[in-house]
Structures are given as structure tokens and as C-alpha cells.
Amino acid sequence: MVFDTERLVVRELTMGDTDFVIDILNDPDFIRNVVDRGVRTKEDAENYLLEGPLKSYRDHGYGLFAVELKPGQKIKQGQIETDNKVADKPIGLCGLIKRDFLAAPDIGFAFLPDFRGQGYAKEAAMGTLRLARDELHIPQVMAITSKENVDSMTLLIKLGMKMSGTVTYPGSGEELNLFIKDL
């Protein structure tokens, strides 16, 4: 476990998370707002885990983590609330990413559709900022979002991040909004 919050456990991803990785990376909102990583098969997901999050944990001591619900949390699907029976299956990703083109690590998050709009992303992101400041002693974090990603920008502003111009994403050439927060 990396940290926990009132309702969530945040832990490192493992090679056992391939089904979840396929689900989250192929969520249509993820593909539209973030990127299509082309991860479709178990083998693709294993490569993604090895070259992405697991490599980042080794190289930097942080990366994108898995977010799980603590047992007993209610799950809201539409108007219906049920008890959480899917303990140990992640509901989202949250963490820090070191990118060559940004001066500070950036905070990233993505949740499966059933687990949005319930404050879980904010709870995980606030825990991530605490981790960055108190354990990793990172002085500043950044965030990048596509200009259309209102949900993400709303969350970043709630986290106290300040919009600070734009940055061009190498490769795609897309101009992204840049947010910064001093910790």
C-alpha cells in the first residue's frame, strides 16, 4: 500500500492488474481525453505495466498507482446504491508521472465510469499531493489536460492548482492546458 484515505486504498500496480489496465485504458473518455495507448490484449497490458508504472516506481520512487475502495463502501450505479463486492479490483488510477518535457512531476488520474462523480478522484488526488509533499519531498507538481477536459480541470482547480499557460505535447503536437501547484 502507498497510502490510504477515508474511503480508499492506493497501492502500486502489479502484473496481476492486466484486466483493470485493459478496462481503464480503453474507456472511451480516457481515449478521448487522454490518449489511446493501443493496449487491447493481456500481453499489451503486461508491456504497459512493465514499461510504464512499474518502471517509474523503480526509476523515480513513484508513478501511477491503483486506487481501490475500502471494503464496505457503497457503490452508486445510476440511482442504485449497492455494497462494494469488488474489493481488490481497482476503480481508478491516480499518481505522479515524470515527463521529460515538464520541469516537475505531473499528477494524473482516471476513474472507471461507475466511480466518477462521487469524490473518489478528489480524495485520491488529495492523498497524492500529501504523499508528494510529505513523503517524496517534491516542491512543485504540475498537471496537463486537454482544453476540452472540463471534469479534469474542475478537479485540478478544487485541488488548488493554478492554470499557468499551455504546453505542447511532444509527438501529437496538441496544445494542453498546464496547471501548477507549489507544495
Ligand SMILES: CC(C)(COP(=O)(O)OP(=O)(O)OC[C@H]1O[C@@H](n2cnc3c(N)ncnc32)[C@H](O)[C@@H]1OP(=O)(O)O)[C@@H](O)C(=O)NCCC(=O)NCCS
Ligand atoms: C477526470 C476524472 C478523474 C474526474 O473524476 P470525478 O469523479 O468527476 O471527480 P471527483 O472525484 O472530484 O468527483 C466530483 C463530483 O463528485 C461529487 N461528489 C459526490 N459525492 C462526493 C463526496 N463524498 N465527496 C466529494 N465529492 C462528491 C461532487 O459534488 C463533485 O461534483 P461537482 O463537480 O459538482 O463538485 C474523471 O472524469 C475521469 O476519470 N475521466 C476520464 C479520464 C481523464 O480524463 N483523466 C484526466 C486526464 S488529465
